[in-house]
Amino acid sequence: MSNDISTSSSYLDSLRWQEKQAASKDKSDALTQEDFFSLLTQQLSFQDPSKPADNDQMIAQMTSFTMAEGISNLNSNFEALAASMTSNSALQASTLVGKQALLESDTLDLNEAGDARGSVVAEKPVESLKLRIEDESGQLVRTIDLGSQPAGAVRFAWDGKNEAGERLPPGEYKIKAEGSTNGEFSSLPIATFKNIESVNINGANGIIINTKEGAVRLTDVAEIA
Structure with missing residues (x-):
């Protein structure tokens, strides 16, 4: 009597669904610059031709996004710097033992x-x-x-x-x-x-x-x- 291994379509589809779910969880939820320009394009395509968007507002939105992205990058750099300084402090501290x-x-x-x-x-x-x-x-x-x-x-x-x-x-x-x-x-x-x-x-x-x-x-x- 031989053992059967199920290879049904529904079973394979369920495995593919789990893989897609795992891959989607690995993606960052943070908005990137590409996401911003995509939203901006959508906003321009749906605007009222009789009331176009104000240039100043558009520039303000772009400036706000750029500043937010810069602050986020700065925080990441500070975290990396803090970790590096902690490692250096630990190395320096180890040389004090015995003195x-x-x-x-x-x-x-x-x-x-x-x-x-x-x-x-x-x-x-x-x-x-x-x-x-x-x-x-x-x-x-x-x-x-x-x-x-x-x-x-x-x-x-x-x-x-x-x-x-x-x-x-x-x-x-x-x-x-x-x-x-x-x-x-x-x-x-x-x-x-x-x-x-x-x-x-x-x-x-x-x-x-x-x-x-x-x-x-x-x-x-x-x-x-």
């Missing part, structure tokens, strides 16, 4: 090479500027005298040694800055270099860098090293 960002912090990271750097932010000229470096238990391990400094960012570097000249293990240390301004001693804000662990592309907020201190926008970073 260091200068962020305001009260801790100082001593690396394996025995080096730690940062800046003291002085809004006014300061005298007798001193740095106090403490271990995780709060014990003072090193004092660095920076003397008198002008207003601005005062760079400093620590070689990782204590007062006795002994090299301390790598890790995180607490740091404080104190100085005299107009005869009054006060604490000053400090920015230190933190390792960039990862980055995010966050739309309107741009590039977000992540360190163990938390997340911060790239535009808020003073320096990348």
